Amino acid sequence: MAYVSTHPLRLRGSRPDRPLAAASAGGSGTAVAPRPSRFVFPILAVGAIFQAIMQTVMVPLLPSMPTLTGADTTAVSWLVTTTLLVGAVMTPIFGRLADMIGKKRMLLVALVLMTVGSLLCAISSNIAVLITARGLQGAGAAIIPIGMSILREELPRERIGRAIALLSSTLGLGTALGIPFAAAIVQFANWHVLFWVTTAIGAAVMTAAAVFIRESRTRTGGRFDGVGAVGLTAALVSLLVPITQGSTWGWTSPAVLSMFAAAVVLFGLWGFQQLRNRNPLVDLRVSARRTVLMPHLAALLVGFAFYGNTLITTQLLQADPDRGAGYGLPILLAALCQLPASFAMMSFSLVAARLSDRWGTKVPMLAGALFLLCGYSLHAVPDKPLWSVVVALGVAAIGTTLVYCTLPVLIMGAVPLEQTAAANGVNVLLRTTGSTVCSAVVATVLAAHLSNGGITTAGFSIAYLVCATCAVVVFVAALALPAANRRPAEHVAEVPAG
Template sequence: MSVSISLPLRLYVPGRSVSAPVHHAPETARKTPRDLRRFVFPVLAVGAVFQAIMQTVMVPLLPSMPGFTGAGPTAVSWLVTSTLLVGAVMTPIFGRLADMIGKKRMLLVAFGLMTLGSLICALTSEIGLLILARGLQGAGAAVLPIGMAILREVLPRESVDRSIAILSSTLGIGTAVGIPFAAAIVQFADWHLLFWATAAIGAGVAFGAWLVVPESKTRTGGRFDTVGAAGLSAALVCLLVPITQGSMWGWTSPAVLLTFGASVVLFALWGFQQLRNRNPLVDLRISARRSVLAPHLSALLVGFAFYGNTLITTQLLQASSAHGAGYDLTILEAAACQLAASFAMMIFAIVASRITERSGPKITIMAGALFLLAGYAVHAVPGKPLWAVVVAIFVAAIGTSLVYCTLPVLLLGAVPLSQNAAANGVNVLLRTVGSTVCSAVVASVLAAYALGGGSGIDTAGFVVAYLVCAGCAVVVFVSAFALPSRQSPRPVAD
């Protein structure tokens, strides 16, 4: 017989203290043997890399997908847009559900949806089904915040910060690995093989998570905020659809202006509803604290800057030097250059945690912003040799790693344990929004500097695009002054 125990938990609400039940997992729940728990972090790390690969795996295929599917460029663009949209919508929802009903359960749901999406992509070339499948893969964006919350419960306190920092870096590692991985398969084999491979990886990771990840010790219970979830979903769709489609529809077209206007109204209504709800999807009072708001702002800006390091540079490397700027590289050669970012993210994930332990999170964030700025300063130099491009990729990725690895550690000390997955879900959501905005801005900037007849892009276009990303790094550096000099102690909810 299952026994559910509720204990009072002190929650952080400005000006008052509120008690909310914390539901411990049933005594009869399947327990993970202690000798298997040492595999929890490796399984979560592989899963996080896998979900990051899913976000970028379609990028090298996009130019060829109209020929593979018989669909037009606008329809094909939704193979990326649908993944970003669903990821943005589902990340905070899955994070909240993980806190409520169990982190392991929602982790397995996310892995299952990603694997199902890969299977559909492997079995069809019909554009409608492919867009649906890519949307299912977008649910994997929730893996990172849920994984961080699991590590906070499972690992000894002295190991949590470093493990979460490394897990956070897997987002950049997977993004940098996904492009060459996809490019190699597409160049030498049928593109469907790519998704057979990801389906196998997804099934393996899901089984590994089921086997080694323990049940959640702490669950908030309560009633799920269905109205808040629907409101946030509608507001995000109205925000992100015109951002991703604006260059095709026209930035001053009625469709773009109306959907942007609708997003403003919906976000305002959603915020009002969240403040009045006793069980909100996102606790805006906690999110408004300086210790939480500053990491969220940094996530938005670094998401923009990081994606620019991949998106702009990939196009520059493949462009023809005979028409504007370019290095005449093949898809695979250009993708191989991005491996520099993977190496930087892997190496400096550990460095980030050590800097934070010794000097505090503010110093780590500032150092990351300076590395980003230095990387984009090199990127913005026209006519540089190829080796300098690779150096710029590496340096900018160092900055991304330092910031990405520090943000979840900051949130650990700023939010109660019962809201950890939800808070990290919002942080990952803002990274996704930053990347989506970057895609739209880069497309618009490069289109403005396109040469006659679409033969290429003027060098100035790439310089301007890189300088926009450098501006984001400057704002991250300035906003870091609002961060605490030393990491906050863990909330008493632990």
Template sequence: MAHASVLPLRIRFPRTNRLSSPAVTRSERLARHGGSSRFVFPILAVGAVFQAIMQTVMVPLLPSMPALTGASVTAVSWLLTTTLLVGAIMTPIFGRLADMIGKKRMLVTAFALMTLGSLICALTSNIGLLIVARGLQGAGAAVLPIGMSILRDELPRERVDRAVAVLSATLGIGTAVGIPFAATIVEFADWHVLFWVTTAIGAGVLAAAVVFIRESRTRTGGRFDAVGAVGLTGALVCLLVPITQGGTWGWTSPAVLTMFTTAVVLFLLWGLQQLRNGNPLVDLRVSAKRTVLAPHLVALVVGFAFYGNTLITTQLLQASPENGAGYGLTILQAALCQLPASFAMMIFALVAARVSDRFGARAAMFAGALFLIAGYAVHAVPDKPVWTVVTAVFIAAIGTTFVYCTLPLLILGAVPASQNAAANGVNVLLRTVGSTVCSAAVASILAAYTLSGGVSAAGFTLAYLVCGGCAVIVFAAAFALPARGRRSSLT
């Protein structure tokens, strides 16, 4: 392993670096191709919503999948785990490749893998094939960071901030829409219809990307760090698998403890290898800068807080009040109660972009943290009416929108243009890790407070308070941000 860190296996790509005169490149590009640039943002926005839906579309189906596939509960759980795991792995790798060999090329690859995964899900009930297909869908997590980098290349400078902010919010919009979208179709049709619909959406987005999005002329070229990619993959697998399966395997089981220990060792070795590599997968020196490290920390904890708003509330609304806390709603009713979160993210994405532009990124981050804290304060109140639950979901979603919209702007302003996609890929990766940790933490908390077949009100309150604690960390981390963000990397 030490030898590999000194002499990493790397794959060389042609260098086509045109960063020496980015202002000229941009003006020429906009002058020559301004007609088609108007299609770029709609395509990327639909694609980002589509990939976010893929992450949550299986949630309402999961309780029924053992009966529908003839598989065990443990096997079925991998229909969620595989998507998150592949997404976490592919996001930084695809982001780096996009900077090196072309953003359109990697974007189209991600769309094609998502669409193929949907098609396989539509055609089969075999659990093995479904797990593979869900893994292919996980590759779509790279759409968001690549899309942000494309917007930076394609749009006029004055439109970049707002477009990137709104695109970042689509991750939350798609996640919030995914559950009611899936629940509605499953309520009235065979579950395979759900994936026929997503296949059609994927095919449409793929075709539009091929026709209307141009390949970026800003590329770094150089060598792809294959050893770094393998090392990061191994470390993430050893970290995320026990997190997602710890409740099933047992948190103190030899398998879980061994994988966590291995993850620590692999991350340390991978970090050393990256620091000694002249062309690393992730530039850790840049990531260690305060202006980059603070947004990455925020991404981790806000991913936790955001996912809790959906995950905990879904279980609370569907839980039977006869055996503990809950409202006894159907899957569809519970999903519809969370639609206000989608509306909040659609409406407040532009508001967040304007606040950040006028008052600075730190002000927008503070506002988002305060909304999150307020939302979880309402969530933590036990035995409240349903309309109060919906209100809390709405308030917390506003907070998530402000934070999600601010993060990519901070990253774009803090890293060189040649690292835009890779750096945002790491940021999206940390959001995914935060959501994965939230899933495991919530499951453990609710299991600890389950009595007579139901979860007590204290269990739901504690789960919400943990998410509220993450919002407090976001508030504290905002003090490490510059008072007004600079967009030096755009010039």
């Protein structure tokens, strides 16, 4: 029996895994897919905010963790490093598995791991247990790419762009909320209470996802590339560990240089293996297309710039002005200064969707890069009043939102439906890598500009200008995109012809 698509933008390779119910009061034979639950987007949004909070929730605790755990500063730093590292490794792997065996299934696995990690943090002060728990929480980085692929499959075409834009913006909202949330609890209660709260949130989201989200109908099938997963893990570990520990170990130390060399070799071998594999973990041929490569490059650079907006400014706001540049704010007040930026991100996520609808995806990408450049240019001005710091935070956050909300739309318009989670997983991996590199670069720049026990004005300005350079490269990458990009096509029902 022949089949014809009901929509002219049907993506190649997309196929339903089970028959769709025929709806036909009039006998027309038109197939109608089951209507998605109205709770799908709220559940995914809360899950994404939960994941973003877990990435940043440890930051306010770091100065106190040596005392609270009895561990040294180096060991305590792994409470952040492990989460970023595991997130970078697991995101493309979970994305590929979601496309193969089911998006809901892998979403639940990620939520379970995050919740168990929170529970372990709530009941233990042992540094080894805490590092393991933070690694489990890193698996939550896969929630956003898997959630985007679920939305693409479940929602009607006219709602996909806006829903994906809002889901992307939750990353910034969760990051901005995580620091004041943690700071407030730590200031007024035992730090374990923080993780009891996140455990309860995780359990609630996990239960809601199990009840209200249905399993995906479109899958790639095939065999999982275990060799590719091991190779990518080894390559990423060899790259990201020296980046995160370079300022501690020394950038020219044998350990750092040998791990960087190993990363180059391992990435080369992994790429060769992926190109020869019939079922690769990451389809490098698809990733090499201009319509996919440019969004991946932008993700790496904006990940750097986004993290810099939070990381550099948090230190600037709390720094003692008597020892260098800074405003001397307590941690909670410094965190609250970033809340307007998070609300700006939520508001402008809808703007990004409307710009994409009306003028294509190239316009919000270019506008986002310009906002980032303006924000960091304002940041770099020395000795400015506090209100201008808050404005600069908001302007840079708007730029981040416009780019972040457009990247998944670009990716989904360039890859087949059954590769959505894997492709977005790679994109989120690159965002995470950019944030990790930013942390190392900022630490190195600021450490090189210490004076009288504080950081000089020049140190903060140079760090901000490095982020501004990333914005310039994003603008150039956006120029290389095709002039017109359509939003991703929805999951298409197929009906019998005749």
